Amino acid sequence: MQTSPASIGKEESLSLGGHRHACHVMLHAETKAKLFGRTPIKHIVLMQMRFDGLLGFPGGLVEPSRETLEAGLCRELQEELGTAVPITPRDHVASCPAPSCPDLITHFYVKKMEESEIKEVERAAVTMATDHGLEVMGMVRVPLYFLKHGGGLPSFLSHSFISSSRSQLLSALQQFGLLSPRELEEAVTQADQLRQ
Ligand code: GTP
Ligand code: MN
Ligand code: MN
Ligand code: MN
Ligand code: MN
Ligand code: MN
DSSP: OOOOOOOBOHHHHHHSTTOEEEEEEEEEEEOOOEETTTEEOOEEEEEEEETTSOEEOSEEEEOTTTSOHHHHHHHHHHHHHSSOOOOOGGGEEEEEEETTEEEEEEEEEEEEOOHHHHHHHHHHHHHTOTTBTTTEEEEEEOOOSBOGGGTBHHHHHTSOBSTTHHHHHHHHHHHTTSSOHHHHHHHHHHHHHHHO
16 A cells, blocks of 8 residues: 555644645445446545646645635535535544645545435536636546456556545545455556556
8 A cells, every 4th residue: 555644633733834724525425336237336436637637636725714624625615516515523534744745734534425415516516616627627436446457446546646635545445444455455556557
C-alpha cells in the first residue's frame, strides 16, 4: 500500500497560523448492480475529473475564520455538485499537510449515502452545479472490480491524481471495508505495471 502523509489532529491544524485549509469528501453507496450482468459493482464511489485533467474528490478551499470546515465543504459541494450534501464532524477521517505544499492542510471526509441519493447527486452535478464544465469536467465512479489486462481498478489507479487524493482513495477503501487489503495491494501492483 502507498504510504499516506503524516496526519495531524483537525483542531491542532486549525490552531496553526498561516495555513490554508482544503476539505474534500468521498461519497459512496452500496449497489447491487452488475457490470455486463455478471461483475458486481459492489459500491458506487464518486470522484471527479477536474479542470486540470487530474482526478480528485469534490470539495475545495475553506476559510476557517469565516466558516467551519464542514460548512465550507458543504459550500464547495453546492458549487461542484449542485446540491446540498450535509457533512458533519463525524464524517471527518484525517487531516494532513499537502505533500508538495506544506502550508496547505487537506482535510478528508467520507460519507456513506443510499444509492438513490448518490444518483441524485450525479444528476444534480450535471444539471445544477455552477462549476459543471468549468472547475469540474464531470463526476466519475471508481471501478472497484478487476477485469482482464488490468482493466477496472488497476487502470483507474494508473491515471493522474491531484495531490494526495490517490492515497486518500486507497486508505478510505481499506478503512471502510469497501475492498480487502489483498485486493488493494493487487490493484496497486497492477497499476504500477500499467504505468511503466
Ligand atoms: P477554487 O474555487 O478554484 O479555489 O478551487 P477549490 O476551492 O475547489 O479548490 P480545490 O478543490 O482545487 O482544492 C484546493 C487544493 O487542494 C488544490 O489546489 C489541491 O492542491 C488540493 N486538492 C484538490 N483536490 C484534492 C483532493 O481530492 N485531495 C487532496 N488531498 N487534495 C486535493
Ligand atoms: Mn455496451
Ligand atoms: Mn470548488
Ligand atoms: Mn474543488
Ligand atoms: Mn473554492
Ligand atoms: Mn471556485
